[in-house]
Amino acid sequence: MSTHNDSRHGHGPRHGSAPAPAHAHKHAHAHHRTDIDWEVMATQLETGGDVQLPALRLAAARLKELLGPDHRVRRILDVGSGPGVMTCVLAETFAGAEAVAVDGAPGLLDRALARAGRLGLGDRVAVRHAELPEGLAGTGAGTGDGEGDGEGGEGGVGTADLVWSSKAVHHLGDQQGALKALAGALRPGGLLAVAEGGLPMRFLPRDIGIGRPGLQARLDVALETWFEEMRAELPGSTAVVEDWPELLRRAGLTGARTFTSLLDLPAPLGGPARSYLHAQLTRVREAASDALAEEDLRTLDVLLDPGAPEGILRRPDAFLLAGVTVYTAVRPAH
Numbered sequence: 173m174s175t176h177n178d179s180r181h182g183h184g185p186r187h188g189s190a191p192a193p194a195h196a197h198k199h200a201h202a203h204h205r206t207d208i209d210w211e212v213m214a215t216q217l218e219t220g221g222d223v224q225l226p227a228l229r230l231a232a233a234r235l236k237e238l239l240g241p242d243h244r245v246r247r248i249l250d251v252g253s254g255p256g257v258m259t260c261v262l263a264e265t266f267a268g269a270e271a272v273a274v275d276g277a278p279g280l281l282d283r284a285l286a287r288a289g290r291l292g293l294g295d296r297v298a299v300r301h302a303e304l305p306e307g308l309a310g311t312g313a314g315t316g317d318g319e320g321d322g323e324g325g326e327g328g329v330g331t332a333d334l335v336w337s338s339k340a341v342h343h344l345g346d347q348q349g350a351l352k353a354l355a356g357a358l359r360p361g362g363l364l365a366v367a368e369g370g371l372p373m374r375f376l377p378r379d380i381g382i383g384r385p386g387l388q389a390r391l392d393v394a395l396e397t398w399f400e401e402m403r404a405e406l407p408g409s410t411a412v413v414e415d416w417p418e419l420l421r422r423a424g425l426t427g428a429r430t431f432t433s434l435l436d437l438p439a440p441l442g443g444p445a446r447s448y449l450h451a452q453l454t455r456v457r458e459a460a461s462d463a464l465a466e467e468d469l470r471t472l473d474v475l476l477d478p479g480a481p482e483g484i485l486r487r488p489d490a491f492l493l494a495g496v497t498v499y500t501a502v503r504p505a506h
Protein backbone atom coordinates (compact mmCIF):
# COMPACT_ATOMS: atom_id res chain seq x y z
CA MET A 173 0.00 0.00 0.00
CA SER A 174 2.48 2.60 -1.06
CA THR A 175 2.23 5.48 -3.47
CA HIS A 176 4.96 7.93 -4.31
CA ASN A 177 4.00 11.30 -5.85
CA ASP A 178 6.77 14.14 -6.14
CA SER A 179 10.07 16.02 -3.69
CA ARG A 180 12.35 17.93 -1.11
CA HIS A 181 14.24 18.68 2.06
CA GLY A 182 14.30 21.77 4.10
CA HIS A 183 14.77 21.89 8.87
CA GLY A 184 14.79 22.93 14.01
CA PRO A 185 16.04 23.02 17.58
CA ARG A 186 13.43 22.46 20.32
CA HIS A 187 11.07 22.61 17.40
CA GLY A 188 12.50 19.37 16.09
CA SER A 189 15.68 17.43 15.78
CA ALA A 190 18.80 19.52 15.79
CA PRO A 191 19.83 20.51 12.27
CA ALA A 192 21.81 18.35 9.88
CA PRO A 193 24.87 20.23 8.63
CA ALA A 194 24.85 22.07 5.31
CA HIS A 195 27.86 20.12 4.00
CA ALA A 196 25.67 17.03 3.97
CA HIS A 197 23.30 18.70 1.54
CA LYS A 198 23.23 16.93 -1.78
CA HIS A 199 21.72 19.53 -4.10
CA ALA A 200 23.70 21.60 -6.55
CA HIS A 201 22.63 25.10 -5.53
CA ALA A 202 24.57 27.26 -3.10
CA HIS A 203 24.71 25.75 0.38
CA HIS A 204 23.75 27.54 3.54
CA ARG A 205 24.40 26.20 6.98
CA THR A 206 20.66 26.22 7.48
CA ASP A 207 19.99 23.83 4.56
CA ILE A 208 18.95 20.41 5.76
CA ASP A 209 19.41 17.01 4.20
CA TRP A 210 16.57 15.04 5.75
CA GLU A 211 17.72 11.72 4.36
CA VAL A 212 21.02 12.08 6.21
CA MET A 213 18.98 12.52 9.39
CA ALA A 214 16.96 9.33 8.89
CA THR A 215 18.48 7.31 11.75
CA GLN A 216 18.43 10.28 14.12
CA LEU A 217 14.78 11.00 13.32
CA GLU A 218 13.74 7.38 13.80
CA THR A 219 15.76 6.92 17.03
CA GLY A 220 14.34 10.22 18.28
CA GLY A 221 10.84 8.99 17.49
CA ASP A 222 11.49 5.70 19.26
CA VAL A 223 12.76 7.53 22.34
CA GLN A 224 9.69 9.78 22.32
CA LEU A 225 7.23 6.89 21.87
CA PRO A 226 5.66 7.23 25.37
CA ALA A 227 4.78 10.89 24.65
CA LEU A 228 3.62 10.12 21.11
CA ARG A 229 1.31 7.36 22.36
CA LEU A 230 -0.15 9.76 24.95
CA ALA A 231 -0.73 12.34 22.23
CA ALA A 232 -2.44 9.80 19.95
CA ALA A 233 -4.72 8.66 22.80
CA ARG A 234 -5.66 12.28 23.48
CA LEU A 235 -6.51 12.82 19.80
CA LYS A 236 -8.77 9.79 19.94
CA GLU A 237 -10.56 11.32 22.95
CA LEU A 238 -10.90 14.67 21.18
CA LEU A 239 -12.43 13.03 18.10
CA GLY A 240 -14.90 11.22 20.34
CA PRO A 241 -16.06 7.59 20.45
CA ASP A 242 -18.60 8.04 17.63
CA HIS A 243 -16.21 9.55 15.10
CA ARG A 244 -15.37 6.93 12.50
CA VAL A 245 -11.75 7.63 11.59
CA ARG A 246 -11.09 5.95 8.24
CA ARG A 247 -8.10 7.84 6.90
CA ILE A 248 -5.26 9.69 8.63
CA LEU A 249 -2.51 11.84 7.10
CA ASP A 250 0.85 12.34 8.87
CA VAL A 251 2.23 15.32 6.97
CA GLY A 252 6.01 15.78 7.13
CA SER A 253 6.08 12.30 8.62
CA GLY A 254 9.81 11.65 8.49
CA PRO A 255 10.41 7.91 9.06
CA GLY A 256 6.79 7.31 10.06
CA VAL A 257 7.08 6.71 13.81
CA MET A 258 3.89 8.64 14.56
CA THR A 259 2.22 7.29 11.40
CA CYS A 260 2.56 3.81 12.94
CA VAL A 261 1.44 4.99 16.40
CA LEU A 262 -1.67 6.50 14.78
CA ALA A 263 -2.34 3.29 12.84
CA GLU A 264 -2.10 1.37 16.13
CA THR A 265 -4.35 3.82 17.98
CA PHE A 266 -7.02 4.04 15.26
CA ALA A 267 -7.33 0.36 14.44
CA GLY A 268 -9.89 0.79 11.63
CA ALA A 269 -8.02 3.50 9.75
CA GLU A 270 -5.50 3.75 6.94
CA ALA A 271 -2.58 5.96 8.00
CA VAL A 272 -0.63 7.73 5.26
CA ALA A 273 2.87 9.13 5.75
CA VAL A 274 3.42 12.21 3.55
CA ASP A 275 6.94 13.59 3.11
CA GLY A 276 9.33 15.09 0.57
CA ALA A 277 12.17 12.67 1.35
CA PRO A 278 11.73 9.28 -0.38
CA GLY A 279 14.33 7.58 1.83
CA LEU A 280 12.28 8.48 4.92
CA LEU A 281 9.11 7.13 3.34
CA ASP A 282 10.93 3.85 2.64
CA ARG A 283 11.78 3.76 6.34
CA ALA A 284 8.13 4.37 7.22
CA LEU A 285 7.07 1.40 5.08
CA ALA A 286 9.78 -0.84 6.54
CA ARG A 287 8.75 0.16 10.06
CA ALA A 288 5.07 -0.51 9.36
CA GLY A 289 6.00 -3.93 7.96
CA ARG A 290 8.03 -4.82 11.06
CA LEU A 291 5.12 -3.78 13.30
CA GLY A 292 2.57 -5.81 11.32
CA LEU A 293 0.86 -2.63 10.06
CA GLY A 294 1.84 -2.98 6.40
CA ASP A 295 -1.76 -3.39 5.21
CA ARG A 296 -2.91 -0.10 6.80
CA VAL A 297 0.13 2.18 6.37
CA ALA A 298 0.78 3.89 3.03
CA VAL A 299 3.15 6.62 1.90
CA ARG A 300 2.84 9.64 -0.42
CA HIS A 301 5.85 11.50 -1.74
CA ALA A 302 4.90 15.19 -1.82
CA GLU A 303 6.50 18.60 -1.72
CA LEU A 304 4.83 20.86 0.85
CA PRO A 305 2.68 22.79 0.86
CA GLU A 306 1.94 22.43 -2.91
CA GLY A 307 1.61 18.65 -2.62
CA LEU A 308 -1.44 19.06 -0.43
CA ALA A 309 -3.33 20.90 -3.17
CA GLY A 310 -5.95 19.07 -5.19
CA THR A 311 -7.06 17.01 -2.24
CA GLY A 312 -10.66 17.46 -3.22
CA ALA A 313 -11.37 18.86 0.22
CA GLY A 314 -14.79 20.42 0.39
CA THR A 315 -16.39 17.77 -1.78
CA GLY A 316 -15.83 14.82 0.49
CA ASP A 317 -18.46 13.38 2.73
CA GLY A 318 -15.99 11.40 4.75
CA GLU A 319 -17.18 8.08 3.38
CA GLY A 320 -14.38 6.67 1.34
CA ASP A 321 -13.59 9.64 -0.93
CA GLY A 322 -10.37 11.57 -1.07
CA GLU A 323 -7.81 8.84 -1.58
CA GLY A 324 -5.78 11.47 -3.37
CA GLY A 325 -5.95 11.81 -7.10
CA GLU A 326 -3.27 13.34 -9.28
CA GLY A 327 -1.19 15.89 -7.45
CA GLY A 328 -2.90 15.53 -4.07
CA VAL A 329 -2.63 13.37 -1.03
CA GLY A 330 -6.36 13.04 -0.47
CA THR A 331 -8.55 14.00 2.43
CA ALA A 332 -8.59 12.59 5.94
CA ASP A 333 -10.55 12.52 9.17
CA LEU A 334 -7.37 13.29 11.12
CA VAL A 335 -4.41 15.28 9.84
CA TRP A 336 -1.31 15.19 12.05
CA SER A 337 1.77 17.30 11.36
CA SER A 338 4.73 17.44 13.74
CA LYS A 339 7.67 19.83 13.40
CA ALA A 340 7.16 20.27 9.69
CA VAL A 341 5.18 23.53 9.42
CA HIS A 342 8.13 25.54 10.77
CA HIS A 343 10.17 24.35 7.79
CA LEU A 344 7.79 26.05 5.38
CA GLY A 345 8.16 29.74 4.51
CA ASP A 346 4.50 30.65 4.90
CA GLN A 347 3.29 28.92 8.08
CA GLN A 348 -0.22 30.36 7.88
CA GLY A 349 -0.48 29.22 4.26
CA ALA A 350 0.76 25.76 5.29
CA LEU A 351 -1.95 25.51 7.97
CA LYS A 352 -4.57 26.49 5.41
CA ALA A 353 -3.32 23.75 3.11
CA LEU A 354 -3.41 21.22 5.99
CA ALA A 355 -6.92 22.34 6.94
CA GLY A 356 -7.93 21.91 3.29
CA ALA A 357 -7.07 18.21 3.52
CA LEU A 358 -9.64 17.66 6.29
CA ARG A 359 -12.99 16.03 5.74
CA PRO A 360 -15.94 17.89 7.31
CA GLY A 361 -15.81 17.36 11.07
CA GLY A 362 -12.17 16.23 10.83
CA LEU A 363 -9.41 17.20 13.26
CA LEU A 364 -6.11 18.94 12.46
CA ALA A 365 -3.36 18.37 15.06
CA VAL A 366 -0.13 20.33 14.75
CA ALA A 367 2.85 19.65 17.05
CA GLU A 368 4.94 22.83 17.19
CA GLY A 369 6.75 24.85 19.83
CA GLY A 370 6.61 22.92 23.08
CA LEU A 371 9.44 22.99 25.61
CA PRO A 372 13.16 22.99 24.85
CA MET A 373 14.44 19.53 25.74
CA ARG A 374 16.38 19.22 29.03
CA PHE A 375 18.95 16.48 29.52
CA LEU A 376 21.78 17.80 31.72
CA PRO A 377 21.97 19.26 35.23
CA ARG A 378 22.82 22.96 35.47
CA ASP A 379 26.35 22.21 36.71
CA ILE A 380 27.86 19.21 34.92
CA GLY A 381 31.33 19.55 36.42
CA ILE A 382 32.91 20.68 33.11
CA GLY A 383 33.08 24.27 31.85
CA ARG A 384 30.69 27.01 32.86
CA PRO A 385 27.38 25.97 34.50
CA GLY A 386 24.18 26.64 32.51
CA LEU A 387 25.32 25.11 29.21
CA GLN A 388 21.82 24.01 28.16
CA ALA A 389 20.42 27.53 28.36
CA ARG A 390 23.27 28.76 26.13
CA LEU A 391 22.70 25.90 23.65
CA ASP A 392 19.05 26.97 23.48
CA VAL A 393 20.10 30.52 22.59
CA ALA A 394 22.54 29.29 19.93
CA LEU A 395 19.85 27.09 18.41
CA GLU A 396 17.31 29.91 18.41
CA THR A 397 19.81 31.99 16.42
CA TRP A 398 20.23 29.12 13.96
CA PHE A 399 16.46 28.65 13.81
CA GLU A 400 15.88 32.29 12.98
CA GLU A 401 18.39 32.13 10.13
CA MET A 402 16.87 28.89 8.89
CA ARG A 403 13.41 30.45 8.75
CA ALA A 404 14.68 33.64 7.12
CA GLU A 405 16.27 31.63 4.30
CA LEU A 406 13.22 29.52 3.50
CA PRO A 407 11.56 30.26 0.14
CA GLY A 408 8.66 32.66 0.68
CA SER A 409 9.68 33.21 4.31
CA THR A 410 6.93 35.18 6.06
CA ALA A 411 7.04 36.45 9.63
CA VAL A 412 3.94 35.64 11.64
CA VAL A 413 3.00 35.80 15.32
CA GLU A 414 3.17 32.14 16.31
CA ASP A 415 -0.14 32.15 18.14
CA TRP A 416 -1.02 28.67 16.91
CA PRO A 417 -4.68 28.58 18.05
CA GLU A 418 -5.27 31.90 16.27
CA LEU A 419 -3.47 30.66 13.15
CA LEU A 420 -5.73 27.60 13.16
CA ARG A 421 -8.80 29.82 13.41
CA ARG A 422 -7.55 31.90 10.49
CA ALA A 423 -7.18 28.65 8.55
CA GLY A 424 -10.97 28.30 8.83
CA LEU A 425 -11.07 25.83 11.73
CA THR A 426 -13.00 25.99 14.98
CA GLY A 427 -12.74 24.71 18.55
CA ALA A 428 -8.98 25.27 18.87
CA ARG A 429 -7.40 23.45 21.84
CA THR A 430 -3.91 22.83 23.18
CA PHE A 431 -2.38 19.99 25.14
CA THR A 432 1.16 18.92 26.04
CA SER A 433 2.43 15.35 26.41
CA LEU A 434 5.37 14.99 28.75
CA LEU A 435 8.36 12.80 28.01
CA ASP A 436 10.08 12.10 31.32
CA LEU A 437 13.02 9.67 31.16
CA PRO A 438 14.98 9.88 34.41
CA ALA A 439 18.68 9.08 34.82
CA PRO A 440 20.28 6.70 34.22
CA LEU A 441 19.30 6.73 30.53
CA GLY A 442 19.28 3.68 28.30
CA GLY A 443 21.40 3.31 25.16
CA PRO A 444 18.92 4.61 22.54
CA ALA A 445 18.23 7.84 24.46
CA ARG A 446 21.98 8.38 24.88
CA SER A 447 22.62 7.78 21.17
CA TYR A 448 19.85 10.21 20.32
CA LEU A 449 21.33 12.90 22.61
CA HIS A 450 24.80 12.26 21.16
CA ALA A 451 23.41 12.82 17.65
CA GLN A 452 21.58 15.98 18.79
CA LEU A 453 24.74 17.42 20.38
CA THR A 454 26.75 16.55 17.26
CA ARG A 455 24.31 18.56 15.14
CA VAL A 456 24.38 21.48 17.56
CA ARG A 457 28.20 21.43 17.52
CA GLU A 458 28.19 21.58 13.73
CA ALA A 459 25.33 23.98 13.05
CA ALA A 460 25.39 26.44 15.96
CA SER A 461 29.12 26.65 16.76
CA ASP A 462 29.34 30.28 15.54
CA ALA A 463 27.01 31.33 18.34
CA LEU A 464 28.90 29.49 21.13
CA ALA A 465 31.92 30.55 23.21
CA GLU A 466 35.20 28.58 22.94
CA GLU A 467 34.74 27.22 26.47
CA ASP A 468 31.31 25.81 25.58
CA LEU A 469 32.66 24.23 22.39
CA ARG A 470 35.35 22.49 24.49
CA THR A 471 32.64 21.27 26.89
CA LEU A 472 30.64 19.95 23.93
CA ASP A 473 33.72 18.06 22.72
CA VAL A 474 34.00 16.30 26.10
CA LEU A 475 30.28 15.50 26.06
CA LEU A 476 30.66 14.04 22.57
CA ASP A 477 33.77 11.94 23.39
CA PRO A 478 32.53 8.32 23.37
CA GLY A 479 35.37 7.25 25.67
CA ALA A 480 35.05 10.01 28.27
CA PRO A 481 33.26 9.10 31.51
CA GLU A 482 31.81 12.66 31.45
CA GLY A 483 30.55 12.10 27.88
CA ILE A 484 26.81 11.95 27.14
CA LEU A 485 27.08 8.26 26.24
CA ARG A 486 28.42 7.36 29.70
CA ARG A 487 27.70 10.02 32.33
CA PRO A 488 25.27 8.82 35.03
CA ASP A 489 23.35 12.09 35.43
CA ALA A 490 21.98 12.45 31.86
CA PHE A 491 18.18 12.41 31.72
CA LEU A 492 15.56 13.40 29.14
CA LEU A 493 12.69 15.74 29.84
CA ALA A 494 10.62 17.17 26.99
CA GLY A 495 7.14 18.49 26.32
CA VAL A 496 5.39 17.83 23.01
CA THR A 497 2.75 20.55 22.58
CA VAL A 498 -0.11 19.83 20.18
CA TYR A 499 -2.54 22.40 18.81
CA THR A 500 -5.83 21.01 17.50
CA ALA A 501 -8.88 22.40 15.73
CA VAL A 502 -11.84 21.03 13.79
CA ARG A 503 -13.14 21.59 10.26
CA PRO A 504 -16.78 22.64 10.62
CA ALA A 505 -19.17 19.94 9.43
CA HIS A 506 -21.12 22.37 7.18
Ligand SMILES: C[S@@+](CC[C@H](N)C(=O)[O-])C[C@H]1O[C@@H](n2cnc3c(N)ncnc32)[C@H](O)[C@@H]1O
Nearest residue numbers: 182188210252253254276277303304338340343
Ligand atom coordinates in the same frame (compact mmCIF):
# COMPACT_ATOMS: atom_id res chain seq x y z
C1 LIG B 1 11.88 17.82 11.82
S1 LIG B 1 11.31 16.55 10.68
C2 LIG B 1 9.87 15.98 11.57
C3 LIG B 1 9.62 14.51 11.35
C4 LIG B 1 8.49 13.95 12.22
N1 LIG B 1 7.21 14.54 11.87
C5 LIG B 1 8.80 14.19 13.68
O1 LIG B 1 8.05 14.92 14.35
O2 LIG B 1 9.80 13.64 14.18
C6 LIG B 1 10.61 17.47 9.34
C7 LIG B 1 10.07 16.57 8.21
O3 LIG B 1 9.41 17.39 7.26
C8 LIG B 1 9.84 17.06 5.95
N2 LIG B 1 9.84 18.30 5.15
C9 LIG B 1 10.43 19.47 5.47
N3 LIG B 1 10.19 20.38 4.51
C10 LIG B 1 9.43 19.76 3.58
C11 LIG B 1 8.84 20.18 2.35
N4 LIG B 1 8.98 21.41 1.90
N5 LIG B 1 8.11 19.27 1.65
C12 LIG B 1 7.95 18.01 2.10
N6 LIG B 1 8.47 17.56 3.25
C13 LIG B 1 9.21 18.42 3.98
C14 LIG B 1 11.24 16.50 6.10
O4 LIG B 1 11.58 15.62 5.05
C15 LIG B 1 11.16 15.81 7.46
O5 LIG B 1 10.81 14.46 7.34
